Amino acid sequence: MAGLIIIGVFLYLLIIGGIITASVLYVKNLMDLLKQVDPKNRLVHPGFVWMLYIPFYGAFIYPFMLYPRIAESLRREFDSRSNPQPGDYGKSLGIVLPILLCCMVVPLLNILALIGFIVIGIIFWVKMAQYKSMLRTLPKADGGMRMSSDSDLLD
Numbered sequence: 001m002a003g004l005i006i007i008g009v010f011l012y013l014l015i016i017g018g019i020i021t022a023s024v025l026y027v028k029n030l031m032d033l034l035k036q037v038d039p040k041n042r043l044v045h046p047g048f049v050w051m052l053y054i055p056f057y058g059a060f061i062y063p064f065m066l067y068p069r070i071a072e073s074l075r076r077e078f079d080s081r082s083n084p085q086p087g088d089y090g091k092s093l094g095i096v097l098p099i100l101l102c103c104m105v106v107p108l109l110n111i112l113a114l115i116g117f118i119v120i121g122i123i124f125w126v127k128m129a130q131y132k133s134m135l136r137t138l139p140k141a142d143g144g145m146r147m148s149s150d151s152d153l154l155d
Contacts, residue, residue, distance in 0.1 A: 026125055027052055033128050034073065036135035041076035043069040059101055067094025074131055080141040089131070093124040 027049050034046035044066060052058040052066070071091035078084050097120055103113035 026121070029125060029129055029132065030070065033132040033135070034070065036132055037073050037077040038080065038141060041073055041080055043073045043076075060098065063098035063101070064095070067091065067097065070094065070128075077135065081135075081138050082141075083134075083138055085131075085134075090124055090127050093120055093127065096120050097124060 030049040031046045034042060034044065034049065049066065051062050054062070068091050071089040071094060074089040075084075078089075097117065100113045100117040100120060104110045104117065106113070
């Protein structure tokens with residue numbers, strides 16, 4: 001019996017560790033994406049994405065402000081590089097994510113909202129990773145290639 005409890009605790013910790021790892025990689029992807037955006041086109045500083053970890057505020061309030069700002073920053077950046085992309089740069093997906101998160105606290109909706117949150121979250125993550133890759137390969141607005149995403153280095 002004690003062996004089953006130990007296995008259960010181990011599996012629980014493994015699942016929690018996987019969720020934490022995935023969420024850190026997700027937020028790091030958003031931060032790296034915003035680092036690819038020229039500071040004059042950014043509506044949010046790259047480090048501010050970590051505010052998603054502030055209890056309650058980061059889950060239920062801040063995403064409604066953050067995701068539209070990321071989408072607008074991307075629109076500005078692609079426009080400044082003369083390479084506009086079709087779509088809304090993930091704005092609608094970014095608004096659906098916190099709505100689904102809010103629905104998870106409603107009984108009977110929570111399981112459906114969780115499934116939707118996971119699916120939409122993965123789609124949003126992949127879309128942002130694609131934008132990050134495109135920004136890394138596109139020439140900067142002034143015609144040069146971006147050698148580093150670190151603005152402190154002299155390229």
